[in-house]
Amino acid sequence: MLQYLIRRVVTLAITLIGIMVVTFFISLVIPADPLSSIAGPQAPQETVDRLRKLYGFDQPIYIQFGRYANRLAHGDLGTSFQTGRPVLEDIAKYFPATFELATIALFFSIIVGIPLGVLSAVYRNSPIDHFSRVLSLIGVSMPVFWLGLVFLLIFYFKLGWFPEPGRLDIMLIEPERLTGMLLVDSLIALDWEVFFDALKHMFLPAFVLGLYGLAGIARIVRSSMLDVLSQEYIKTARIKGAREFIVLTRHALRNALIPAVTIIGLTYGGLLEGSVLTETIFSWPGLGRYLGTAFLTLDLNAVVGGTMLVALTFCLVNLVVDLLYAFLDPKITLARS
Amino acid sequence: MLLKDTPVTTDKLLSVQDLRVHFHTLRGIVHALEGVSFHLNRQETLGLAGETGCGKSVTARSVLRLIDPPGRIVSGRIIFEDRDILTLDDTAVRAIRGGEISMIMQEPKMSLNPVIRVGDQVAEALLIHDTSLNRSSARTQAEEMLTQMGIPEAHRTSRRYPHELSGGMAQRIMIAMMLVTRPKLLIADEPTSALDVTIQAQILALMDKLVQDIRTSVLMITHDLGVMAETCDRVAVMYAGNIVEMGAVRSVLKDPQHPYTQGLLKTVPDKANPDHPLYAIKGNVPSLLQPQNHCRFSDRCEYAMARCSREIPPVYQMTDDHEAACFLHDGQSISSGGKQVDLMNP
Amino acid sequence: MNTETQIDKRLARNQRWKARQRYFKDSYTLWRRNHLMVVGTTIIILLLLIALSAPLLATHNPLDQILSDRLLPPTWEHFFGTDSLGRDIFSRVVHGARVTLTIALLVALISTPVGLIIGVLAGYFGGAVDEILMRLSDVFLAFPKLILAIAFAAALGPGVENAIIAIAVANWPSYARLARAETLAVRDNDYIQVIRSMGASNLRIMVGHITPMCLSSIIVRLSLDMGTIILTAAGLGFLGLGAQPPTPEWGLMVSDGRLYLVDQWWVSTLPGFAILIVVMGFNLMGDGIRDILDPHQRQS
Numbered sequence: 001m002l003q004y005l006i007r008r009v010v011t012l013a014i015t016l017i018g019i020m021v022v023t024f025f026i027s028l029v030i031p032a033d034p035l036s037s038i039a040g041p042q043a044p045q046e047t048v049d050r051l052r053k054l055y056g057f058d059q060p061i062y063i064q065f066g067r068y069a070n071r072l073a074h075g076d077l078g079t080s081f082q083t084g085r086p087v088l089e090d091i092a093k094y095f096p097a098t099f100e101l102a103t104i105a106l107f108f109s110i111i112v113g114i115p116l117g118v119l120s121a122v123y124r125n126s127p128i129d130h131f132s133r134v135l136s137l138i139g140v141s142m143p144v145f146w147l148g149l150v151f152l153l154i155f156y157f158k159l160g161w162f163p164e165p166g167r168l169d170i171m172l173i174e175p176e177r178l179t180g181m182l183l184v185d186s187l188i189a190l191d192w193e194v195f196f197d198a199l200k201h202m203f204l205p206a207f208v209l210g211l212y213g214l215a216g217i218a219r220i221v222r223s224s225m226l227d228v229l230s231q232e233y234i235k236t237a238r239i240k241g242a243r244e245f246i247v248l249t250r251h252a253l254r255n256a257l258i259p260a261v262t263i264i265g266l267t268y269g270g271l272l273e274g275s276v277l278t279e280t281i282f283s284w285p286g287l288g289r290y291l292g293t294a295f296l297t298l299d300l301n302a303v304v305g306g307t308m309l310v311a312l313t314f315c316l317v318n319l320v321v322d323l324l325y326a327f328l329d330p331k332i333t334l335a336r337s
Numbered sequence: 338m339l340l341k342d343t344p345v346t347t348d349k350l351l352s353v354q355d356l357r358v359h360f361h362t363l364r365g366i367v368h369a370l371e372g373v374s375f376h377l378n379r380q381e382t383l384g385l386a387g388e389t390g391c392g393k394s395v396t397a398r399s400v401l402r403l404i405d406p407p408g409r410i411v412s413g414r415i416i417f418e419d420r421d422i423l424t425l426d427d428t429a430v431r432a433i434r435g436g437e438i439s440m441i442m443q444e445p446k447m448s449l450n451p452v453i454r455v456g457d458q459v460a461e462a463l464l465i466h467d468t469s470l471n472r473s474s475a476r477t478q479a480e481e482m483l484t485q486m487g488i489p490e491a492h493r494t495s496r497r498y499p500h501e502l503s504g505g506m507a508q509r510i511m512i513a514m515m516l517v518t519r520p521k522l523l524i525a526d527e528p529t530s531a532l533d534v535t536i537q538a539q540i541l542a543l544m545d546k547l548v549q550d551i552r553t554s555v556l557m558i559t560h561d562l563g564v565m566a567e568t569c570d571r572v573a574v575m576y577a578g579n580i581v582e583m584g585a586v587r588s589v590l591k592d593p594q595h596p597y598t599q600g601l602l603k604t605v606p607d608k609a610n611p612d613h614p615l616y617a618i619k620g621n622v623p624s625l626l627q628p629q630n631h632c633r634f635s636d637r638c639e640y641a642m643a644r645c646s647r648e649i650p651p652v653y654q655m656t657d658d659h660e661a662a663c664f665l666h667d668g669q670s671i672s673s674g675g676k677q678v679d680l681m682n683p
Numbered sequence: 684m685n686t687e688t689q690i691d692k693r694l695a696r697n698q699r700w701k702a703r704q705r706y707f708k709d710s711y712t713l714w715r716r717n718h719l720m721v722v723g724t725t726i727i728i729l730l731l732l733i734a735l736s737a738p739l740l741a742t743h744n745p746l747d748q749i750l751s752d753r754l755l756p757p758t759w760e761h762f763f764g765t766d767s768l769g770r771d772i773f774s775r776v777v778h779g780a781r782v783t784l785t786i787a788l789l790v791a792l793i794s795t796p797v798g799l800i801i802g803v804l805a806g807y808f809g810g811a812v813d814e815i816l817m818r819l820s821d822v823f824l825a826f827p828k829l830i831l832a833i834a835f836a837a838a839l840g841p842g843v844e845n846a847i848i849a850i851a852v853a854n855w856p857s858y859a860r861l862a863r864a865e866t867l868a869v870r871d872n873d874y875i876q877v878i879r880s881m882g883a884s885n886l887r888i889m890v891g892h893i894t895p896m897c898l899s900s901i902i903v904r905l906s907l908d909m910g911t912i913i914l915t916a917a918g919l920g921f922l923g924l925g926a927q928p929p930t931p932e933w934g935l936m937v938s939d940g941r942l943y944l945v946d947q948w949w950v951s952t953l954p955g956f957a958i959l960i961v962v963m964g965f966n967l968m969g970d971g972i973r974d975i976l977d978p979h980q981r982q983s
Contacts (some may be wrong), residue, residue, distance in 0.1 A: 015821050015825045018818065018819070019822060022826075026834050029838045137963060137967065141963040141966050143955055143959065144918075145917075145918065146951070146958065146959065152944065157944070157945045230405075231447065233449055236449065237450070238401075238403055239439065239442075240462045240515075241435030242431075242435075242461070242465055246465075251453075272830065273830045276830070276922070277921065291830075295836075295922065295924060296924070307830060311830070314827055330452055363709055363713070364709075
C-alpha cells in the first residue's frame with residue numbers, strides 16, 4: 001500500500017514538472033507582447049530593450065525556464081494584467097466558488113448516476129433502461145453552454161422559478177469569508193437566508209453541469225454492471241441461493257464500481273472544464289469565468305496560473321481516485337501479511 | 338412407444354424427464370437439449386459425458402433453473418425428491434440452490450468473487466440457508482470445511498482474496514463452499530479440467546471423500562472418460578442435445594452399445610500401446626439450428642442406415658441398467674470389442 | 684498430390700469467403716436490430732449530404748447582412764429567422780455543417796496518426812522510449828481536454844485552423860495510450876516472432892503487422908470521441924477562441940444570440956439544437972460501432 005502510494009506520488013511529481021513545461025510553452029507562444037502592455041504602446045525601443053533585459057526576455061530559453069520554475073516554486077504566479085492583483089490572490093478569491101459548484105454537481109451526478117446505471121443494467125431493455133439511456137445520451141451530447149442558456153431562458157426568464165444568474169441576491173450580504181464557499185460560510189454563520197438563497201442560485205448551474213457528469217457515470221456503471229453480471233462469480237452467488245438483491249449489491253455492484261471510480265475522476269475534470277462555459281453563462285464569479293476572460297484578453301500570467309491550478313486539481317482528484325481504486329480492488333493492495 | 342419404463346431399483350433423488358432447452362440466437366433457434374431424460378439415485382454418482390457443446394453444462398444448469406437468456410427451458414420436468422423444480426416459485430428454488438443442490442463450476446478462479454475474502458464467501462453459503470447462524474460461527478464452520486478440504490492454515494487462507502490463490506486452492510475453496518451446507522446433490526461441472534494434471538487426482542479424491550462423508554449424490558460432468566471410470570456409478574453419454582447411451586459405468590465403458598460411445602472410447606489414447614495412431618470420429622458436430630427429426634449422429638456413423646436419417650431413434654433397453662438410442666438395436670445386434678452382445682428387444 | 688492441395692486451397696478460400704460473408708451478414712443484422720444506431724447513422728449521412736449540398740440547400744447567402752431584416756422570427760421566408768445582423772440563420776446553420784465536419788475530420792486526421800505512431804513506438808520498443816513517451820502523454824492527460832485546447836487556442840491565436848490544432852493536441856494522448864496497449868498485446872505473439880526470425884525489420888513489423896492490429900480499436904475510440912471533438916470545437920467558438928466572425932460556426936452563433944435570448948430565442952437556440960443533434964448522431968453511431976465489433980454481441 002505504502003509502496004503504491006509512493007510510486008503514485010513520484011509519478012505525480014513528474015507530471016507536475018511536465019505541466020510546468022507545457023504552461024511555460026504556452027506562455028512562450030502567446031502572441032501578445034507582455035512588454036508593450038507594461039511599457040505602453042508608444043514606448044521608445046530603448047525602454048522596451050531595457051525592460052526586456054530587466055524581465056530576462058533576452059536570456060536563452062532554458063534560463064528563462066529556470067527562472068520561471070524558480071518563481072513557481074516560491075508560489076509566485078506573477079500579476080494579472082487584467083485585475084492588477086497577484087494571480088495567486090485572484091485564484092484564492094475565485095477558486096472556492098468553482099470548487100463548490102463542481103463538487104455539488106459531482107455529488108448530484110454520483111447520487112443519481114450510479115442507481116440509474118445499475119437499474120438500467122439490471123432491467124435491461126425495460127422502460128427504465130430506455131429512459132436512462134436516452135437521458136445519458138442527451139447528457140453527453142448536449143453542449144453545456146447551450147443547455148445553460150436554454151435553462152436560463154425557461155426557468156428564469158419565462159417561468160421565474162429560479163433567481164437571476166450570480167451567486168447571491170444583490171440585496172443580501174455575504175457572510176464572513178472563511179472557506180470562500182457560500183454554502184459552508186453561511187452555515188457556519190448560521191445565516192439561513194443566505195444559505196437558501198445561495199442554494200437556489202446554485203441549482204441551475206449545478207444541474208446543467210451535473211447532467212453531463214450524470215450521463216457519463218450512468219453509462220459506465222451500466223456497461224460495467226452488464227459486464228459483471230455475466231461473470232461466473234455472479235452465477236456462483238446465485239447457485240449459493242443468494243437473494244437477487246444481495247447478488248446485485250454485495251456481489252455485482254462492488255465489482256462494477258471499480259471501473260466507475262476511474263470515470264468519476266475523469267468526470268471531475270469534465271466538470272472543471274465545463275465550469276469555464278457554465279460560469280460564463282451563469283455569471284458565476286469562479287475560476288472558470290476568470291480563466292475564460294483571461295484567455296480572451298490574453299492575460300498571460302492569469303492564463304498560466306489558472307491552467308496550472310486546474311491541472312493540479314485534476315491530478316489531485318485522480319490521485320484520490322487511484323487510492324479509492326486501491327481500496328475497492330483487493331488486487332491492487334499488496335497483500336498485508 | 339418404446340420408451341423405457343425404468344424399474345425402480347433404489348430411491349430416486351432426481352429425475353429429469355424430456356427436458357428441452359432452446360437458445361434464441363442471431364442465426365435462429367439453437368435446440369440445445371431435445372428431450373433429455375435421466376434419473377439419479379440417492380448417494381449415487383452419475384457421470385455425464387460428451388464433447389464440448391453437446392449440452393452437458395446446459396443440463397446441469399437447468400437442474401438449478403439457471404439458464405441465462407437467450408436460453409430458455411421450453412418443456413420437461415425436473416423432479417427433485419417430490420418437487421418439480423421447474424414449477425416452484427423463486428423463493429422455493431432459492432432455498433434449494435446451495436441448500437439442497439450445489440454446483441461446482443469449471444473455472445474456480447473466475448467463479449470466486451474477486452473483492453470478497455474467500456472465507457466470507459464460504460461462510461455466506463451457510464448464512465443464506467441458516468438465518469439463525471451468526472457471522473462468527475459461520476466463519477468457524479467455514480474454516481473447518483476448508484481444513485477438511487486439505488487447505489493448510491485454513492484461518493489465514495480464509496482471509497485471502499481469490500487472486501492470491503492458485504487454481505487448485507481456489508477449487509478446494511469452491512468445493513468447500515458448495516458442500517458446507519451438506520446438500521443432497523452436488524453438480525460438478527468439469528471440476529478439474531481447468532487444473533494442472535498433477536493436482537487433478539488429489540482434488541477429486543478430496544471431493545470424493547467429503548461426498549461420502551456427508552452422503553451427497555453427485556452429477557459429475559466430464560469429458561474425461563478416465564475420471565468417469567474412477568468416480569462414477571452410472572454414466573450417461575450425450576451427443577448433440579440427446580442422451581444416446583446410459584447405464585452402469587462398467588457396462589457402458591466395457592461394452593458400449595451406441596456407435597458414438599464406441600467412437601468416444603476409441604479416442605482415448607491407449608497407454609499400453611503408445612505407438613497406436615490416435616483415433617478421431619470423422620466429420621463434425623451437427624448444427625443444432627434445425628429441430629431434430631432424425632438421429633443426430635447419422636452423418637458420422639459407420640453403421641448408418643436409411644431410416645437413421647429419417648426417424649428419431651427411440652431408447653432401447655438392453656439390460657436392467659443399460660440403454661441406448663440407436664436403431665441398430667431394433668431386433669439386431671452390433672458387435673463391440675469383439676464380443677457379441679445379446680440384445681433385448683423391448 | 685498437386686491437384687489435391689489445390690482443391691484444399693480452394694476449399695479453404697471458399698470457407699474463408701463464406702465466413703467473411705457470414706460476418707458481414709451478422710454485422711448487418713446487428714445494425715438493423717440496433718434501432719438507435721440506425722438513427723445515428725441516418726443523422727450522420729444527412730449531415731454529410733447537407734454539408735456537401737450546402738449552397739443548394741441554403742435559401743440565402745449565409746454572410747449577407749440585411750440590417751433592415753434583423754432579428755426576424757422564423758417564417759417561411761426565413762425558416763430559422765434572422766440574427767442581429769439580418770443574416771438568415773437557416774442558411775448559416777446549413778453552411779455551419781461544413782465548418783463542423785471540417786473541424787471534426789481534420790482533428791481526427793491529425794490526432795490519430797500522431798497518437799498511433801507514438802503509441803506503437805512506445806509499445807514496441809518499451810524501456811526508456813516507452814517511459815519518455817508515456818510520461819509525455821501523462822502530462823497532456825493531466826489537463827482536462829477543453830482547458831488544454833482553450834489554452835493552446837488562446838496561445839496560438841483565435842481561428843479555425845488553430846482551434847483544430849489545439850483540439851488535436853488535447854486528443855492525441857488517448858490514442859497513443861490505446862495504440863500502446865494494443866501493441867503490447869500483439870508484440871510478443873508467436874507470429875510476430877516468426878516474422879522477426881525471417882529477418883523483417885522493426886519498421887516493417889511495426890507498419891505492416893502491428894499498426895493494422897491497433898486500427899480497429901482506434902477507429903472505435905475515434906468514433907466515440909467524434910461527439911466530444913465537435914462539442915469542444917463549439918465550446919471554443921462560443922468562448923470566442925475558435926472560429927471567428929463572420930464564419931457560420933454553430934458555437935459562435937449560439938454566443939452571438941446570447942444578448943437576444945429573452946425576446947429572440949431562435950438566434951441562440953436553433954444553432955445549439957443543430958450541435959445537439961449532430962453530436963447525438965455521432966454518439967449513437969460510435970456506440971453502435973463498438974457494439975457491432977464486440978464479439979459478445981454476436982452470440983445473442
